[in-house]
Amino acid sequence: MVGDPIVEVTGLRKRFGDVEAVRGIDFRVEVGETYGLLGPNGAGKTTTISIVAGLLRRDAGEVKVAGMPMDIDTAAPRALIGLVPQELAVYPDLTGRENLRFFGKLYGLSGASLRRRVEEVLEVIGLRDRADDRVDEYSGGMKRRLNIGIGLLHEPKLLILDEPTVGVDPQSRNAILESVEALSASGRGVLYTTHYMEEAERLCDRVGIIDEGRLVAEGTRRELIRLVGERDRVRLQGSGNLSGAADALGRLDGVGDVVAADRSLEVVTVDAARLLPELLAVATEAGMAVTQVEVSQPDLESVFLHLTGKALRD
Amino acid sequence: MTKAFTIAAVGVLRLFRDRSNIFFVFVLPLALVFLIGSVFGGGFTPTIGVSAPDGELAREVVSRLEETDGIGVRSYTARDELVRAVERGDVQAGVILPVDFDEALEGDGTVAVEFLARPDAAGPQLRTAVAAAIAEESALVRAARFGERRGLTEAFDVARRLQGEVSGVEVVTRAVGEALFPSSLGRFDLGASQQLVLFMFLTGLAGASALIETRQLGVIRRMMSTPTGVGTILLGEVLGRYGVVLVQGVYIVAFSLFAFGVDWGDPLGAVAILVVFGAVSTAFAVLMGATFRNAQQAGGLGVILGLGVAALGGSMVPLEIFSPTMRRVAHLTPHAWAYDAFAELVRRDGSLSDILGELGVLAAYALVAGTLAVWRLRVVTTWE
Numbered sequence: 001m002v003g004d005p006i007v008e009v010t011g012l013r014k015r016f017g018d019v020e021a022v023r024g025i026d027f028r029v030e031v032g033e034t035y036g037l038l039g040p041n042g043a044g045k046t047t048t049i050s051i052v053a054g055l056l057r058r059d060a061g062e063v064k065v066a067g068m069p070m071d072i073d074t075a076a077p078r079a080l081i082g083l084v085p086q087e088l089a090v091y092p093d094l095t096g097r098e099n100l101r102f103f104g105k106l107y108g109l110s111g112a113s114l115r116r117r118v119e120e121v122l123e124v125i126g127l128r129d130r131a132d133d134r135v136d137e138y139s140g141g142m143k144r145r146l147n148i149g150i151g152l153l154h155e156p157k158l159l160i161l162d163e164p165t166v167g168v169d170p171q172s173r174n175a176i177l178e179s180v181e182a183l184s185a186s187g188r189g190v191l192y193t194t195h196y197m198e199e200a201e202r203l204c205d206r207v208g209i210i211d212e213g214r215l216v217a218e219g220t221r222r223e224l225i226r227l228v229g230e231r232d233r234v235r236l237q238g239s240g241n242l243s244g245a246a247d248a249l250g251r252l253d254g255v256g257d258v259v260a261a262d263r264s265l266e267v268v269t270v271d272a273a274r275l276l277p278e279l280l281a282v283a284t285e286a287g288m289a290v291t292q293v294e295v296s297q298p299d300l301e302s303v304f305l306h307l308t309g310k311a312l313r314d
Numbered sequence: 315m316t317k318a319f320t321i322a323a324v325g326v327l328r329l330f331r332d333r334s335n336i337f338f339v340f341v342l343p344l345a346l347v348f349l350i351g352s353v354f355g356g357g358f359t360p361t362i363g364v365s366a367p368d369g370e371l372a373r374e375v376v377s378r379l380e381e382t383d384g385i386g387v388r389s390y391t392a393r394d395e396l397v398r399a400v401e402r403g404d405v406q407a408g409v410i411l412p413v414d415f416d417e418a419l420e421g422d423g424t425v426a427v428e429f430l431a432r433p434d435a436a437g438p439q440l441r442t443a444v445a446a447a448i449a450e451e452s453a454l455v456r457a458a459r460f461g462e463r464r465g466l467t468e469a470f471d472v473a474r475r476l477q478g479e480v481s482g483v484e485v486v487t488r489a490v491g492e493a494l495f496p497s498s499l500g501r502f503d504l505g506a507s508q509q510l511v512l513f514m515f516l517t518g519l520a521g522a523s524a525l526i527e528t529r530q531l532g533v534i535r536r537m538m539s540t541p542t543g544v545g546t547i548l549l550g551e552v553l554g555r556y557g558v559v560l561v562q563g564v565y566i567v568a569f570s571l572f573a574f575g576v577d578w579g580d581p582l583g584a585v586a587i588l589v590v591f592g593a594v595s596t597a598f599a600v601l602m603g604a605t606f607r608n609a610q611q612a613g614g615l616g617v618i619l620g621l622g623v624a625a626l627g628g629s630m631v632p633l634e635i636f637s638p639t640m641r642r643v644a645h646l647t648p649h650a651w652a653y654d655a656f657a658e659l660v661r662r663d664g665s666l667s668d669i670l671g672e673l674g675v676l677a678a679y680a681l682v683a684g685t686l687a688v689w690r691l692r693v694v695t696t697w698e
Binding site (some may be wrong): 054072073075081085087089090091092093094098102107108150 | 316321324327328331332528531532533535536537538539540542543
């Protein structure tokens, strides 16, 4: 399934008065892929997805959804998109079921198919027991789940989630992330914006790092880390022939450097996860009794810092 | 179009989910129609309670009162019961004839007739009616006594016979100058049309807050992410507000017609005013809802504007009372044109064709405000 773009964005630009919010962004999301736009508040994430969802007129560039041009007044591609906005865009004085039925009708569902989808979505978001309660009686996490559920009603090919975990307690946040993981696994494309590095790392197949309206880098987590020259570090603690082990490890392909310290070795490598079994085997064979292993991998936070010179939460 | 009705239906559902809105939309307008009609309205028939003994002369007094135009008579057996009825306002006045009424008059004595009244405008009028009836009866008694002094036997019978044969003095009441309102105007008629216009506009403006809330929640933006055109969304939002205003208008007209007997004039004309004035209210509501950012701000200003324009436009005090200058100023408001249209239908028996001018002005209000409103709503929903 991966390989066909569900979204193609080229040369996107958007200005609000004197502020150029989006300055020429290009990216594509493949079918079945979860693509993350990672950047701090005000980086241009919401503006970008608003244009992708056809809510905002662009100044320049092109957006295609499943090959169809998307604009503010085009209807057809919208049927393929499920938008989950950052704000809780639901009626608080209606029940969860009434909200779902209302938006289901706007997505073109009716009759038996509407009833079936409403029940299925209530099951997916875990609100079946509270479906007939007013939304203003829901907890924050339940409201967020309903907010996501509305975007799923018409079984879209592309789900756009704009910072869906903002202001959510850790337990609800985890539940939301699990839901998104399940949705990705179901084969639909997901465009996910966040300023939480951990969410991008956990959910996204590829990440676009966005700052001040520009896409400064794009790729898988590993590609991004490699791009900025960051390496994994494996710390082997133990006893025995540490210097012999250091020499043997230093000769391995993929190992950059080995630094010996008191009762431990620090191995710098490009891919700790892949090399770890071999590192352990070689160190043991060289006479080192390994008692503890510690792997530290650079994260997207450090990539962002390297690329922009500032932290994600600046 | 189905989607527009879906959006409109949710707007109506949300409005009535708040129970207090049921009071403001349906109960309060009719309560005010009733209150204003009761206090200020014409066409009211006051009732006099009478406590009279069983005697021929006493019965004649009661009959005279019953024959008096413009008052009703209710009998009470006990004096205390009548006093309580006056105190409670069940009757507007009371007349108490003493138990020896007939004996005293057939003899040579005098009787004191007790008159009770509430301290309102009806009291003096009723006192005049009672005094006239008593005077008529006392004229008969005086004539009979005169006959008896002249040795005429059966003097009462002769006096009664003569009273029947000799025509009395005819009193003719004639209005001088131009009447402010025709005498045929029912007690609720004027207030009903004023309250109808006032509340349709107020309810419309209250919809502005709901529209702002829908925008603030991001629900309109979310609707736009569905395969639903911007025009359909705007139409749905407008229809929802219009539906509420129109339902309220039809309800006030229908209920007041059947419960209070309000005369709304030519039905076609009345429906036309409802439809066009409802559009005016909706247009102003959507314009406010698309202009203000804050629901509280719009709600507060909506009430001030709604009441202020209503006062200026003749929905609180009749336009006929305004000075010519103020009347011209009043016609800057749509309310004054609706007032004129209803005046034509109700007071001058006009028909739809007689109010086309007023309807045209109201339609122009709706068109101008509606165009601005839709333009503004489109701007804020697509650029926010």
